[in-house]
Amino acid sequence: xxxxxxxxxxxxxxxxxxxxxxxxxxxxxxxxxxxxxxxxxxxxxxxxxxxxxxxxxxxxxxxxxxxxxxxxxxxxxxxxxxxxxxxxxxxxxxxxxxxxxxxxxxxxxxxxxxxxxxxxxxxxxxxxxxxxxxxxxxxxxxxxxxxxxxxxxxxxxxxxxxxxxxxxxxxxxxxxxxxxxxxxxxxx
Amino acid sequence: xxxxxxxxxxxxxxxxxxxxxxxxxxxxxxxxxxxxxxxxxxxxxxxxxxxxxxxxxxxxxxxxxxxxxxxxxxxxxxxxxxxxxxxxxxxxxxxxxxxxxxxxxxxxxxxxxxxxxxxxxxxxxxxxxxxxxxxxxxxxxxxx
Numbered sequence: 001x002x003x004x005x006x007x008x009x010x011x012x013x014x015x016x017x018x019x020x021x022x023x024x025x026x027x028x029x030x031x032x033x034x035x036x037x038x039x040x041x042x043x044x045x046x047x048x049x050x051x052x053x054x055x056x057x058x059x060x061x062x063x064x065x066x067x068x069x070x071x072x073x074x075x076x077x078x079x080x081x082x083x084x085x086x087x088x089x090x091x092x093x094x095x096x097x098x099x100x101x102x103x104x105x106x107x108x109x110x111x112x113x114x115x116x117x118x119x120x121x122x123x124x125x126x127x128x129x130x131x132x133x134x135x136x137x138x139x140x141x142x143x144x145x146x147x148x149x150x151x152x153x154x155x156x157x158x159x160x161x162x163x164x165x166x167x168x169x170x171x172x173x174x175x176x177x178x179x180x181x182x183x184x185x186x187x188x
Numbered sequence: 189x190x191x192x193x194x195x196x197x198x199x200x201x202x203x204x205x206x207x208x209x210x211x212x213x214x215x216x217x218x219x220x221x222x223x224x225x226x227x228x229x230x231x232x233x234x235x236x237x238x239x240x241x242x243x244x245x246x247x248x249x250x251x252x253x254x255x256x257x258x259x260x261x262x263x264x265x266x267x268x269x270x271x272x273x274x275x276x277x278x279x280x281x282x283x284x285x286x287x288x289x290x291x292x293x294x295x296x297x298x299x300x301x302x303x304x305x306x307x308x309x310x311x312x313x314x315x316x317x318x319x320x321x322x323x324x325x326x327x328x329x330x331x332x
Contacts, residue, residue: 023244023247024240024244027240027243027244028236028240031236031239031240031243032229032236035229035231035239036225036226036229039225039228039229040225040229045228048229049239052239053239053242053243053246056243056247057243057246057247060247123220126216126217126220127217127220127221127223127224129217130217130218130220130221131221131224134221146225149218149221149222150221150222150225150226152222177214180214180217181214184213184214184217
């Protein structure tokens with residue numbers, strides 16, 4: 001019953017299985033959301049692009065393990081989060097890339113509706129600070145924080161995506177929120 | 189002092205609303221963060237097309253090589269192998285290398301034999317001649 005419902009809502013899935021011929025539809029449907037999530041997690045547009053591609057590649061290779069119990073969006077999100085957590089190994093490379101390229105321009109695109117340049121600059125600084133702080137959080141806390149505040153996902157959905165209890169999700173979120181608040185207070 | 193068990197702590201955390209009275213500053217910061225992420229993730233349609241094509245190309249893997257190319261590679265390999273074997277078989281047999289060790293032993297034996305035949309060892313030849321000369325001189329003087 002549940003599988004049937006998922007099928008009707010998800011193109012590219014039939015009988016709880018991913019249809020290889022229709023994989024393009026799945027990519028088209030989810031690539032923007034996966035990219036946005038990964039960008040929030042890694043704060044590097046090139047890396048977010050690479051990880052998005054890797055996410056779909058991994059999804060295709062492991063398509064046999066998708067049984068249709070969960071929504072395909074949840075399944076893809078889980079893969080993306082795992083990839084972002086695994087990426088910790090290549091952090092040194094990212095550090096050098098950032099050093100060579102200068103400050104990430106992602107934050108500079110925000111707050112363009114500010115009234116004055118000062119306000120805009122302040123907003124950019126604050127957003128940069130919060131993003132930096134999020135980047136320093138441990139993997140699971142970062143993922144929970146991003147899913148909750150950037151993706152506005154409900155706690156139970158975060159729990160099912162990350163295969164955790166709702167209580168554990170709350171604990172991660174509590175720690176992450178406290179860390180970000182402390183940082184903001186210190187900055188103020 | 190009563191120590192809290194892990195379960196107590198867990199219950200306490202679970203009971204805590206993760207968003208309790210978010211102060212306005214944090215609320216604003218989080219909203220800014222969300223906007224920043226969304227703005228940064230906005231890309232032109234071309235970007236998504238390129239990404240999709242790249243994913244699908246990777247998914248499809250490399251296209252299989254045409255049969256004629258595979259046949260050509262195999263033929264060339266086999267040809268080189270046969271030519272190599274032919275060259276190795278055609279090479280003339282090399283003459284046996286002279287036994288250098290045997291010649292060296294022979295020379296050493298001759299040297300030893302010569303040394304045994306000598307009255308004095310070779311380095312003392314000059315001294316031996318001098319002594320003989322001196323002996324001859326003294327015998328001449330005494331004869332006078």
